[in-house]
Amino acid sequence: MHVLIVDDSRTMRSILRRTVTEYGCTAVEAEDGAQAVAAIEAGPMPDLCLVDWNMPVMDGLSFVSEVRSRKDWRSITLMMVTTESEHDQIVRALAAGAHEYLIKPFTADALIAKFALLGFSQVGVPS
Amino acid sequence: MSTASGAGQSIELLGMEDLEYIVRDIWSSFISSDDDLIPLMPANDPDLRASVEFRGDCTGAVIVGCSPAAGIEVARRMLRLPEGASVDPRDVADALGELANTVGGSVKGMLPGTNQLSLPLFMPEQRHAPDSVRIEFSWLGEHVSAEVWACETS
Numbered sequence: 001m002h003v004l005i006v007d008d009s010r011t012m013r014s015i016l017r018r019t020v021t022e023y024g025c026t027a028v029e030a031e032d033g034a035q036a037v038a039a040i041e042a043g044p045m046p047d048l049c050l051v052d053w054n055m056p057v058m059d060g061l062s063f064v065s066e067v068r069s070r071k072d073w074r075s076i077t078l079m080m081v082t083t084e085s086e087h088d089q090i091v092r093a094l095a096a097g098a099h100e101y102l103i104k105p106f107t108a109d110a111l112i113a114k115f116a117l118l119g120f121s122q123v124g125v126p127s
Numbered sequence: 128m129s130t131a132s133g134a135g136q137s138i139e140l141l142g143m144e145d146l147e148y149i150v151r152d153i154w155s156s157f158i159s160s161d162d163d164l165i166p167l168m169p170a171n172d173p174d175l176r177a178s179v180e181f182r183g184d185c186t187g188a189v190i191v192g193c194s195p196a197a198g199i200e201v202a203r204r205m206l207r208l209p210e211g212a213s214v215d216p217r218d219v220a221d222a223l224g225e226l227a228n229t230v231g232g233s234v235k236g237m238l239p240g241t242n243q244l245s246l247p248l249f250m251p252e253q254r255h256a257p258d259s260v261r262i263e264f265s266w267l268g269e270h271v272s273a274e275v276w277a278c279e280t281s
Contacts, residue, residue, distance in 0.1 A: 008246070009225040010218065011205045015157065018207060054228070054244055083232020083244065104229045105156035 001025040001120050004046035006036040006063060007081070008055040012104075016050055016081065019108045023115065033058025037066055046076055048120065051098070053082035053089070061096055068097035077118055081106070141237050141275065146262050149233040150273050153226060158204045164264040164271070171263065171270050177223035178251040179231035184240025187277030189231040190251065191223055197269035198223060220249040234275055 003020045005027055007013050013029045020027045028046070030036035032055040040046065049067070053060040060080060067073050079100040080093045090101050100114050141149075151161035173192025180188045193201065199214045202222035208214065224247030231244050256276035263272040 009221055009228070011202065011222045011225045014206050054246060056246060083229050083235075085232055085236035086241075088241070104232060105153040107156050 001047045002044055003027045004030060004036055004039055004049045006030045006033060006049055006055070006060065007052040008032055009052070012052065012081075016111070019111050020050075022108075023112060032056055033060060033063030033066065036063055040067070040073060040076070045073070048077045048079065048115075048118070050079050050081045053080060053084045053093070061093060064093060064096045064098050077120075079114060079118070081111075141234060141260060143260055143262055145237065146230075146234075146260050146273055146275055149230055150262065150264075153229050153233075157226075157229075158201060164266055167263045167265050167270070169261045169263040169272065171272070172253060173270065173272050175219065175223060176251060176253065177220070177227040177247055177249050179224075179227045179247050180245040181231065181235050181238070181242045181277070182245070182280070183242035184280055185238045185242050185277050186280045187238075187275065188251075188256075189227055189234055190272075190274045191227040191230060192270075192272040192274070193223070193266075194269045194271075197266060197271050200267060200269070201226070201271075223247075224249055230273055230275075234277075238277060239279070 003025045005013050005016045008031050017027045028039055030039050034057045051060040051063055064078050067076055067078060078098045079102060080098045081102045083104045085103045093101055100118055102111060102114055151164060154164055155161040174195055175198040176190055176192045178188050178190045198219040202214045202218045203212060205222045206218060228247045235242050235244055259274050259276035261274040263270060
């Protein structure tokens with residue numbers, strides 16, 4: 001499984017990268033939604049994007065909307081990983097096209113449980 | 128929960144026990160066992176600070192602070208660098224900013240109405256809001272603190 005981590009905090013990107021690589025995934029990072037769009041365009045296509053909400057340049061919600069507007073990117077699974085915890089925000093993200101939502105702070109086990117919910121096994125093949 | 132007032136109308140603001148729960152939850156998720164956090168009477172202005180502000184139906188801020196040594200250790204642990212590894216000051220700023228952001232998100236979820244969280248700011252101007260809720264801990268012999276103030280927007 002190839003994961004694109006989109007977060008403006010290097011610390012948070014590091015925490016997420018550690019967990020996903022220990023899970024057997026490859027990972028690349030982007031500091032905001034615009035960088036993430038460029039990373040997808042450059043390839044390889046990620047199986048999963050972990051997306052923060054509050055970022056400069058292009059925020060996570062705009063990024064989710066952008067990915068969902070591109071027919072060629074329909075295969076990408078999107079998970080918000082954010083401090084935004086209100087019900088309305090979760091609904092907005094899911095309505096925009098996010099598949100899952102994880103609220104910070106989270107544990108590595110919680111993140112991995114979400115992978116399983118999305119059908120990503122540890123060997124990286126969607127079940 | 129306790130009641131606090133600011134420039135606007137009084138609102139229900141989270142209490143010290145709520146803030147302590149939030150900090151302990153974040154600490155145990157990202158840094159170390161929260162058993163290492165020993166509550167202190169708030170007394171020290173932190174040398175290092177990071178904040179996020181929220182605006183909307185409420186106005187306020189979350190400030191996370193610590194000593195320089197604690198800031199280095201927080202960043203080292205969050206980045207899982209080896210013990211004794213040098214830590215870039217930018218990583219300390221980023222780690223404290225992410226802590227402030229995460230505390231801010233938890234606090235925002237407890238406030239009334241609709242509010243937006245700002246991006247984190249490292250070393251904001253030191254200010255003491257009269258109605259703030261502040262907690263301080265000893266962590267590995269160093270000081271760590273969190274402070275929240277909020278009022279309903281006029």
